Amino acid sequence: EAGVAQSPRYKIIEKRQSVAFWCNPISGHATLYWYQQILGQGPKLLIQFQNNGVVDDSQLPKDRFSAERLKGVDSTLKIQPAKLEDSAVYLCASSLGLGGTQYFGPGTRLLVL
Amino acid sequence: RKEVEQDPGPFNVPEGATVAFNCTYSNSASQSFFWYRQDCRKEPKLLMSVYSSGNEDGRFTAQLNRASQYISLLIRDSKLSDSATYLCVVNPDTGFQKLVFGTGTRLLVSP
Numbered sequence: 736e737a738g739v740a741q742s743p744r745y746k747i748i749e750k751r752q753s754v755a756f757w758c759n760p761i762s763g764h765a766t767l768y769w770y771q772q773i774l775g776q777g778p779k780l781l782i783q784f785q786n787n788g789v790v791d792d793s794q795l796p797k798d799r800f801s802a803e804r805l806k807g808v809d810s811t812l813k814i815q816p817a818k819l820e821d822s823a824v825y826l827c828a829s830s831l832g833l834g835g836t837q838y839f840g841p842g843t844r845l846l847v848l
Numbered sequence: 849r850k851e852v853e854q855d856p857g858p859f860n861v862p863e864g865a866t867v868a869f870n871c872t873y874s875n876s877a878s879q880s881f882f883w884y885r886q887d888c889r890k891e892p893k894l895l896m897s898v899y900s901s902g903n904e905d906g907r908f909t910a911q912l913n914r915a916s917q918y919i920s921l922l923i924r925d926s927k928l929s930d931s932a933t934y935l936c937v938v939n940p941d942t943g944f945q946k947l948v949f950g951t952g953t954r955l956l957v958s959p
Contacts, residue, residue, distance in 0.1 A: 777949030777952055778935075778947075779949070826891060837894070837947065840891060
């Protein structure tokens, strides 16, 4: 069974630029999560979708971050404009449903210069 | 106070040693608990869930003390391949699985 796919794997941008990350969850998984993992810290949940609806985005910095899952399958996370402190690994995870085991993708490493 | 606190380590142990990690959580209403493993530059993977009665999976034993809001992971007969960061994870929400991760404890097993 294919796992969670993410692209790109690495991205380097300058501050104030925009960047987008893509995630394709495991087939049939209704719940999708985006996490931010800063070096030396554990992952922090940014947003959680159930199908194409947002379940929780309380920790998403909405002035610069946005995410969508329009058809209830793959998802994009965007940062506009990026700041130096956004340098992190952005992890996507999916689960069969709410409360299910979460499976993580390989992540996108973002460096903001 | 952080929601989930762990000693970042590193814990340096020789092969064959027994090592224990501890974790405390602040929300007494937390519902479920997990240990995840994260290898260097890789994604986190579920190692095991933690149940009130304690549970064991091979060389790994997890325990939960709700009264003290404390979770532990014991690794017996450490292998080189156990070298990784171990993340303590708590779900504070009854409605759905919103995971709160600790910063992780790094384990280095040497020959």
